[in-house]
Amino acid sequence: MKKLVILSALVLLSGLQVYAETSEVIYGKAIIEAQNKVDEIGFKLLNSNGIEHRMVFDFNTKNVKNAYSRSRDRQIVIYRGLFNRLSSDDEIAAVLSHEISHTVDSYDGIFRGYFSDWSYAFASKKYEYKADKKAVDYMVNAGYNPVAFIVVMSKTFTQERYDWYSSHPLSTKRMMEIYEYIYNKYPEYLVNNKYKNDLYYQNFLLTSKENRAKFQKKVESNSKGQIKYL
């Protein structure tokens, strides 16, 4: 009987240990794989666009749905919470391209861009639009599909009530600005739109009806004015 008890206890304990080790190994591997993926896409974007400023990429395991550019040491951080929501290289490239654009701006100005954060602090929305458009260019030059940027926004970006108190413009406005930019500069991606039937792109089409009607009116009337998207 004693032997039986000891055997049962051993089986139980060894099982638990194996489980613990395995989950740790799997988790560790997943982190390495994620970091490698971020590095691969990030450096491909830098090289393909001939960006002559140094920056590195960090995959952070915190379950936060965000990514940011740290101007102090030129590091682009993408959190697990956001990374896990991205389902293709195009989508990862979209997030990284946007942050790369901010990091490039951080080199701008005196003392190696020491005061660049001030510019951002006083006109953050302007820099966000600029980074979005630049991100589209970066993606296309590196062989990624820029429509994925709209997909990422549609899937993960929240929608504030108003943007006057926020550092970022409303997501609906940003998506439309990106859509307009792609329409004008890279229309081939909308003609051969591989995300046409994507669930999140479809939702963009659904929720942007009014904004797209405004844009359509602008194109048809050949007007050049800036549209005030909602």
Added chain:
Amino acid sequence: MKKSLVFLCLINFISMPAYCFINDDFADKTLDKSLQIKQFKYAEIEDTFIKKSLNKNLQIKEISANKVITDAFAEKNRAKNLINKPAEALNEQIPQVDESKIIHKKIAVIDENDFLKIPVKIKNDFSTKQKVNEGDSIEFETISDVQIKDKIYSRGTLIKGKIENVSMNDTVGVPAHLTVGSFFIDGYPLQGEIIKKGANRMLWIYPAMCVGNVFFGAGLLLTLIRGGHAKINTDETYTLYYKI
């Protein structure tokens, strides 16, 4: 001993995930069992405007997966080192070059990436002071003769560019930003972009504002000062690239 066994069994049971199925007896009893779920058909939302307004033959350009960045300086030095080989190695037969087969490009200056460099300047001074919109066209001209596909474009040939991104100057000294791209010469697309930025007055406005605020918030008046306009002047030259 028995107690220990029971204890172990209990631990095993506890550690097992427990799934309880709760039946909806009322629904089972009252609803018609022949009811079927209707075949779900996803209603696709179409962007009809894209279909209507864009050319269907547009194709996505193939972009090579990995752009190779070459170190021209190292390559040059490596070639030099090869020349400094030991004497016996230099006795190799030097292949004769048939001069007639060398094509001398007349004007083109080719860089290491097979791009034809085209120096340009703007036709008229440009500033974000005037009403500027994204998509507006800006005219540039070549400042030397260039040859593209056996055709020579003389100095002063028109090059059209487009304003791709513009953000106006703002209060607190925020400067204007301007990006010009999508250049064309006689229908041929050119690569390269011109990025200009106005004077960033924020760098002195912000500290002055902080100091001024000590005197009854007087520094707040400084926030009304706007940043500089982005300008492109006729005396500035830029390089655009034509992919050969």
